[in-house]
Amino acid sequence: MAKPPQTAIQPTRADDYPEWYQQVIRAADLAENSPVRGCMVIKPWGYRLWENMQRALDDMFKATGHQNAYFPLLIPMSFLEKEAEHVEGFAKECAVVTHHRLEPDPDGGLRPAGKLEEPLIIRPTSETIIGATYAKWVQSYRDLPILINQWANVVRWEMRTRMFLRTAEFLWQEGHTVHATAAEAIEETERMINVYADFAENWMAMPVIVGSKTAAERFPGAVDTLSIEAMMQDRKALQAGTSHFLGQNFSKAQEIAFQTEAGDREFAWTTSWGVSTRLVGALIMTHSDDDGFVLPPRLAPSQVVILPIYRDQAQRAEVLEYVASLQKELMAQTYAGLPIRVEVDDRDVRGGEKKWHHVKRGVPIRIEVGPKDIEKNSVFVGRRDQAKSVGLPRAEFIQTIGKTLADMQQNLFDRALELRESNTVDIDNEAEFRKFFTPKNEAQPEIHGGFARCYFADEASIDALLKELKVTIRCVPRDHNDVSGVCFATGRPAAKKAIFAKAY
Numbered sequence: 001m002a003k004p005p006q007t008a009i010q011p012t013r014a015d016d017y018p019e020w021y022q023q024v025i026r027a028a029d030l031a032e033n034s035p036v037r038g039c040m041v042i043k044p045w046g047y048r049l050w051e052n053m054q055r056a057l058d059d060m061f062k063a064t065g066h067q068n069a070y071f072p073l074l075i076p077m078s079f080l081e082k083e084a085e086h087v088e089g090f091a092k093e094c095a096v097v098t099h100h101r102l103e104p105d106p107d108g109g110l111r112p113a114g115k116l117e118e119p120l121i122i123r124p125t126s127e128t129i130i131g132a133t134y135a136k137w138v139q140s141y142r143d144l145p146i147l148i149n150q151w152a153n154v155v156r157w158e159m160r161t162r163m164f165l166r167t168a169e170f171l172w173q174e175g176h177t178v179h180a181t182a183a184e185a186i187e188e189t190e191r192m193i194n195v196y197a198d199f200a201e202n203w204m205a206m207p208v209i210v211g212s213k214t215a216a217e218r219f220p221g222a223v224d225t226l227s228i229e230a231m232m233q234d235r236k237a238l239q240a241g242t243s244h245f246l247g248q249n250f251s252k253a254q255e256i257a258f259q260t261e262a263g264d265r266e267f268a269w270t271t272s273w274g275v276s277t278r279l280v281g282a283l284i285m286t287h288s289d290d291d292g293f294v295l296p297p298r299l300a301p302s303q304v305v306i307l308p309i310y311r312d313q314a315q316r317a318e319v320l321e322y323v324a325s326l327q328k329e330l331m332a333q334t335y336a337g338l339p340i341r342v343e344v345d346d347r348d349v350r351g352g353e354k355k356w357h358h359v360k361r362g363v364p365i366r367i368e369v370g371p372k373d374i375e376k377n378s379v380f381v382g383r384r385d386q387a388k389s390v391g392l393p394r395a396e397f398i399q400t401i402g403k404t405l406a407d408m409q410q411n412l413f414d415r416a417l418e419l420r421e422s423n424t425v426d427i428d429n430e431a432e433f434r435k436f437f438t439p440k441n442e443a444q445p446e447i448h449g450g451f452a453r454c455y456f457a458d459e460a461s462i463d464a465l466l467k468e469l470k471v472t473i474r475c476v477p478r479d480h481n482d483v484s485g486v487c488f489a490t491g492r493p494a495a496k497k498a499i500f501a502k503a504y
Contacts, residue, residue: 025483038168048301089220131254164281172276185269196241211475223247284328309370423450
């Protein structure tokens with residue numbers, strides 16, 4: 001019997017999806033574990049990808065009137081104590097600084113000394129420290145709105161970590177805004193979840209469902225939380241971004257109050273919203289295959305890599321001259337309004353090894369150029385979203401490179417959308433719900449389920465069932481049409497239809 005074809009990534013997605021994910025990160029050289037438990041080192045290729053995400057999102061934030069600022073990493077514990085619900089949601093994840101210096105230990109090591117009068121929390125999120133600052137900035141309605149974002153790192157002391165998806169320290173952006181009315185704050189909350197959805201679908205090629213979180217799933221202290229939910233290839237959900245309407249909860253705790261135009265004193269209305277390096281994990285699990293990372297062209301650090309092929313120094317000079325002019329012509333072309341990003345890999349590495357290096361790290365287009373290609377004035381092209389490579393006339397390839405990248409971007413989106421649609425079902429009874437979320441193969445418990453759309457009466461009545469099956473309510477989709485139904489588990493009348501899934 002013929003042996004099955006080998007893949008660059010072992011195990012494959014079908015064999016062991018969680019381990020496949022880790023191996024893609026290693027093979028693509030995105031990140032590695034650090035000496036600090038639960039923290040990662042983001043390597044240059046992974047950080048270049050994050051920079052592209054930052055750049056695109058930052059432009060989108062500024063286009064909606066926001067400015068960047070920076071606030072302290074350390075938060076006095078008393079700040080968190082002012083907002084009981086908020087601190088309860090993060091208390092078990094807080095890293096606490098209690099001393100401000102080290103001194104020699106009798107055993108020859110070091111020990112903490114100089115105990116702080118008040119412990120400091122390494123920020124798990126910045127609502128409290130930013131709110132205290134805003135309380136000084138806001139005096140009058142003329143000071144509003146405040147529309148600020150910060151790019152920063154946060155620490156949440158996670159017990160079970162996985163690179164990019166859940167680490168003790170991660171990178172993110174967090175927007176924090178202040179408004180004179182509830183209507184303005186709600187509009188801001190909706191505006192920013194739309195920005196995230198736009199970025200996810202048009203930059204990441206990742207289809208998302210926009211909706212409201214239920215009370216149990218909301219951000220601690222929020223009145224309403226909107227999220228974007230995506231389906232990964234193992235049919236689990238990933239929350240890819242959130243936007244929170246905080247009402248007046250934080251402004252009352254932090255005393256963010258202003259004098260209205262009529263002369264009255266009112267508490268302000270606030271929002272917060274954020275995405276993180278979790279988006280890199282989302283890209284991996286949305287598009288990658290058993291040969292490694294697959295990058296959507298709009299975010300790829302390099303969109304094209306040229307691989308010169310030659311046997312000796314005489315050939316090398318000829319090939320590199322051809323490659324240099326090819327690179328220049330390609331970089332003069334544009335895709336999505338920007339010059340195309342092209343790199344040349346002339347390392348002293350065997351051709352096959354060099355090719356697979358770029359396959360595994362997800363470069364959208366590979367071009368191989370050797371003496372025979374020069375004779376024909378052609379290029380040998382491989383697309384990362386396709387298994388085959390083809391020879392093309394040089395001029396034709398250059399003229400169509402922008403369209404090719406656009407086709408690849410759309411192809412990745414269409415694939416991901418088809419996966420989600422084909423694994424989303426409407427369920428109206430508990431028996432079908434249990435069947436949908438029960439492993440079909442006990443040896444591969446992660447390969448089952450998907451998104452279930454179900455009416456539900458209230459969370460409390462189905463909480464035990466959800467815990468048993470390890471399923472959560474991802475969101476109540478924004479496009480839900482308010483038609484009433486019957487709860488799938490209790491049979492009681494129900495007004496809400498939600499997306500249920502197993503999730504990261």
